[in-house]
Amino acid sequence: MKKVFLIAAYAHNHVIGSNGSIPWNIPGEQSRFRKLTTGNVVIMGRKTFDEIFQKLKKPLPGRINIIISKTKTYSDIDCYTFSTLKEAVDFSIKEFPEKNIFISGGESLYKEGISLAEKLFLTEIDLDVEGDVFFPKFCENDYEKIIEEEFTKPVSYRYLTYTRLS
Ligand SMILES: NC(=O)c1ccc[n+]([C@@H]2O[C@H](COP(=O)([O-])OP(=O)(O)OC[C@H]3O[C@@H](n4cnc5c(N)ncnc54)[C@H](OP(=O)(O)O)[C@@H]3O)[C@@H](O)[C@H]2O)c1
Secondary structure, three states, X not given: OOOEEEEEEEOHHHEEEXXXXXXXXXXXXXXXXXXXXXXXXXXXXXXXXXXXXXXXXXXXXXXXXXXXXXXXOOOOOOOEEEOOHHHHHHHHHHHOOOOXXXXXOOHHHHHHHOOOOOEEEEEEEOXXXXXXXXXXXXXXXXXXXXXXXXXXXXXOEEEEEEEEOO
């Protein structure tokens, strides 16, 4: 039985984005995202996918890209589209039983997806940034928290893993 996980990076105040993009650029910070998601399934909201596609001119390489949208289908791009997160998760479990499934933002997918995820792979960044989308507050007591790795340069940040208890 494969796993449903959630992966996110947030600054102080739980900011995850601003004006449609990630409001920091920290070399190396996304290496855990790449490592964990490569070879697996990433599920993301339409705006998050559009931002990635604008930058890369293609979906995230080496991963099965699944987009949640009620308005677009992306039929000419190598990806899947669903109108609800639940449909996307059910499809991924059925079609890719050997892969892990990562709910990868933005805000509404995190809000809805946090209850589905067995582990939260979070990057906490010690920056004060303005933003318009946020990672939801969640009850830390429901999880075991592990600090996987701490970084100090070019800013301080850390990789955390929260594993749901019981
Ligand atoms: N720091 C991080 O780890 C991280 C990760 C991901 C994204 N981000 C940032 O977050 C921002 C984008 O997030 P966002 O919250 O604004 O947008 P988003 O979740 O990426 O996309 C929103 C769109 O996705 C679809 N959607 C989302 N949830 C849905 C649901 N439950 N049911 C049906 N459709 C749903 C809708 O598309 P339609 O309108 O087409 O129906 C909605 O308009 C950007 O700034 C991005 O850089 C940060």
